[in-house]
Amino acid sequence: MTGINKAACIGGGVIGGGWIARFLLAGIDVDVFDPHPEAGRIVGEVLANAEKAYAMLTGAPLPPRGRLTFCKTLEEAVAGADWIQESVPERLDLKRRVLTEIDAVARPDALIGSSTSGLLPTDLQRDMTHPERLFVAHPYNPVYLLPLVEIVGGEKTSAATIRAAMERLAPIGMKGVHIAKEIEAFVGDRLLEALWREALWLIHDDICTVETLDDVIRYSFGLRWAQMGLFQTYRIAGGEAGMRHFLAQFGPCLAWPWTKLTDVVDLDDALIEKIGQQSDEQAAGRSIRELERIRDENLVGILQALKGGDGGKGWGAGKLLKDFEQSLWAQGGRAATSFHPSKPLKLVETKVGPAWVDYNGHMTEHRYLQVFGDTSDALLRLIGVDLAYVEAGQSYYTVETHIRHLGEAKLGQAIHSTCQILGVDEKRLHVFHTLYDTATGEALATAEHMLLHVDSKAGKATPAPAVILDKVKAIAEAHANLFAPEGVGRHVGQKR
């Protein structure tokens, strides 16, 4: 995949901040220009949220965070960048002026994306000397978690620019979707606008409150749309008779007098106040910060759930996350071969996410084994047992496990694990993991495992090849000098 080397972000509000977080967490240096006096604070808050979310989202090894620099001038920020993202307020004259300034100082081969949620790229690129490299890259809030970027070209945008832009989004975990023709508001905001207008009428006419309307969405079609969208869902609704049958049946309804489609609601002070009051009631005292936290935790949970979709292969945004993690492991695995194993290997670092705790905030029993399993996986990748190796038909399987609980991991806590190799022969690999509270260094749990090298198809143990054994033996020899960890060889109920 072709990656971005250096990004420039012009405008650092909530959307610009989200882009900045995406780039930094993917290991890309970012230079920012934003004259707003609060820009540093806002970007810092978005970045803090993004880091919390990523820590829960994935156990894959993120690259070292990119370097963040606030620049005094636009020119300074843009210098040397190969992706420049403009996220200034939504006014055509302002955006046009900023993009023309960027155009004057950017590298000739730089890609220039605009975060506009509705302006036409043809209008934006009008005054540029190199308009072929300008495109709309419209993301969704929170940019650090929602993968979608609508990619839209204007009359003068080159096909090569669109291709290059699409290619560079996957390595930062995003999903570029190319909109074939430019229209105001593109696709997502057109759909949102249509529904939003109808929603305002329903509140205006006292058919329901904002809480009822939200409940109608989130207990029904919201759950369908998170995974399949509109048409695929209706394809299923059509059943064996198929999509054409469904449409033919549905067609007449469109002419029914079901919506206020010819009128635009007047969003006057009275309606604003009504919605504001109902929204306050719905929030039930929760602050915006708290709602943001809940939203992000839920997004993380949904993305992780979809990662298991389609029989474990991943579905939609979950498939994207799975692909992103695999590319991180591929890179992280390479970096990890330079480890010096003179002490237990530090292999997994993560945070206790909301889906991992019980109602009183303690990490659930089986999540301890999840971290220990991830630790074994990280060790295996380190010795060459990666996805390609497993797909070729051999692997290590855990056959026996002993866990001791020494303390409690709690929601939001940073934890990490280490691995000490106790023994290895042709077929067997004997390891001892420890899980730590990262802040205090306290050991929370230990796990002793026996793994067997197997031929997956035959379902039988088989000797590991030399290429693997050499790597694991090198670590095992270094670990032979370490003390045997406390608790090795224990059986359940044994006196201390």
Next chain:
Amino acid sequence: MTGINKAACIGGGVIGGGWIARFLLAGIDVDVFDPHPEAGRIVGEVLANAEKAYAMLTGAPLPPRGRLTFCKTLEEAVAGADWIQESVPERLDLKRRVLTEIDAVARPDALIGSSTSGLLPTDLQRDMTHPERLFVAHPYNPVYLLPLVEIVGGEKTSAATIRAAMERLAPIGMKGVHIAKEIEAFVGDRLLEALWREALWLIHDDICTVETLDDVIRYSFGLRWAQMGLFQTYRIAGGEAGMRHFLAQFGPCLAWPWTKLTDVVDLDDALIEKIGQQSDEQAAGRSIRELERIRDENLVGILQALKGGDGGKGWGAGKLLKDFEQSLWAQGGRAATSFHPSKPLKLVETKVGPAWVDYNGHMTEHRYLQVFGDTSDALLRLIGVDLAYVEAGQSYYTVETHIRHLGEAKLGQAIHSTCQILGVDEKRLHVFHTLYDTATGEALATAEHMLLHVDSKAGKATPAPAVILDKVKAIAEAHANLFAPEGVGRHVGQKR
């Protein structure tokens, strides 16, 4: 909670079948009347999907499935029912006739719900003798997984009917939402209709394909709506400035020429064919059955993810699932006290869901411990350590675990676990669980655990009270006659 004793379903298509599945799986007997020759087959297929989904959705003890009876006449089906659900085709004359027939033979205190997705309850109840008990109960497909039911009363519907209808939905895992004023299409379909109309224009005008449009939804706002809906999401977007500020900013956009709002697209043969072809391409050869399976697995995954939302307390549809499970455990726990423990207790029955397997369809390592942890929880509930006991400040914590892997659990496989008590004293509880392939009876894994009775606040072991010890000792004494299971007391790496 007030429950339904016997349900009648008039009309057994995809929607009627979904209602039937909801009732049966909640333990309610259902009498069905549908003269359609394929009704039995269709209901059977929906029910099979629902049972698969429920098995993955929850490990909580479902009550014995209700009895399903297909009746020869409407009168026979309605007799004795206290909830009658009408799900016949969407024509006012037909529905009015059917509801009037129901009205003539139903118990005077029966609740009569209509599944109409758009007709006014006032129009539906016009010819009824007891119109006060008629209301709209509009569900969403798949009815057995999506919790929403829009409850709408007509001019003659009594307030008591609405109250009773809302109350009876929670015990079957559904979320009744009362729509204050009746309008055609209520709330959900109004919103869907507005968005659908815009979507058809986007396809008609070649702005994008159906696949692109679905991707725009499912990689962005679909993920937001599954958990928060529209207004709560925008409240966050407004940031610290709040909802009123957000609305004031957003207001002017509504007047922009962004949607085709004054026109209704002509869904002619050409457009139907275009959408049909694009939908075929999007499906990439997947059958409707396969798409249904993927949809249901994803819904299960999302619901389970949201169950962990809000710091483990549950959020939205996940909170609803959590509440539903707690009521199932409360009922199941009562039933379980009649166990006779002359052999290992069979405590958990479940199916291996899609979020539980790795890319080659094998159950992930930590999910074994999840089932074993659920087995310990089930044992604890059986001896009186239920949620109320835990909330009062005491509990059993697992301190040590030993797992042996003997076979492999695979996607979709039915599995169950048993528990044998090895020993108990004032503070300690020593147990041995076995996980079986339900079809073959093969043991897939075993787990030996030591649990300690603790004071949760003090974080210290403390003697269990007599009321708990008496129950656990009664089982332990019966189990003392059983052979010690193979593998007890093993340590990792011990020779067989």
